[in-house]
Amino acid sequence: MEQDVIIIGGSYAGMAAALQLARARRRVLVVDAGERRNRAARHSHGFLSRDGDDPAQIALEARRQLHAYPTVSVIAARATAVSGERDRFFVECADGAHHPGRRVIFATGVRDHLPAIEGMAERWGRHIFHCPYCHGYELNQGRIGVIGSGAMSIHQAELLTEWGEVTFLPNDALALDPDTRERLIQRGANIETTGITRIVNDADVELADGRVLTFSGLFVAPRVEPASNLPVALGCALEETPMGTQVETDASKETSVSGAFACGDVALVPHSVSLAVADGAMAGAQVHRSLVWPG
DSSP states (O other), X not given: OOEEEEEEOOXXXXXXXXHHHHHTTOOEEXXXXXXXXXXXXXXXXXXXXXXXXOHHHHHHHHHHHHHTSTTEEEEEOOEEEEEEETTEEEEEETTSOEEEEEEEEEOOOEXXXXXXXXXSGGGBTTTXXXXXXXXXXXXXXXXXXXXXXXXXXXXXXXXXXXXXXXEEEOTTSSOOOHHHHHHHHHTTOEXXXXXXXXXXXXXXXXXXXXXXXXXXXXXXXXXXXXXXXXXXXXXXXXXXXXXXXEEOOOTTSBOSSTTEXXXXXXXXXXXXXXXXXXXXXXXXXXXXXXXXXXO
């Protein structure tokens, strides 16, 4: 059966888009591989009415609410190819199924590229974070370590002085010119230039000279890129942001390919659950408008 809209990615942005379309009684198929970016996190913060909840439970409740709409179908599958053009798209899944749809929304999220430091990956989302608004408050104004990964790390270190006592660890990822160093000091940040050997315990940093610095939590600004190559394979343009690469969209969330839209982390900076939901809702409404006024 032809769908009005096929949404690839069933996390927060994708479901928010689906909800708007469902309430317009449009036929919607959500294809979800089940790989939420924040699947390692125990709590989600900053999302009004769900502050502090388990992000998995937020996603489950959203899915339950979507199932109440008879025009929405959600399948657990991995989309492997998208082809066609406006009003005649086709989405192929790993199981061989082909789904036709008039519009496509990419809500496929991003992939985080973390510094290659022993112990970082397994603590990501639990003791090591990227968003101070999502996780800074819970550190109770304690000691915060900011690990250098690029130019955004300076901004991150300056901002995090609002949430605790910051130590910035460049770890040879970037050089600090005198003006930048002075700016950090003026913001109250400490600077530790010794390289990092590994991260141990919850958020302790072992340095190359054997010292161990204990922190309430660590922050890093990973470079991101689209988690799926499907938008690029279809011909969607990418753009560079201070945080990495994302799918380029216009004000209506349409990509450079007519009839293909993108929302959430793959098409938005900065990133959080609440911002992804808002962006998805906007995309859903704009896609509906494109169906009503196809010109």
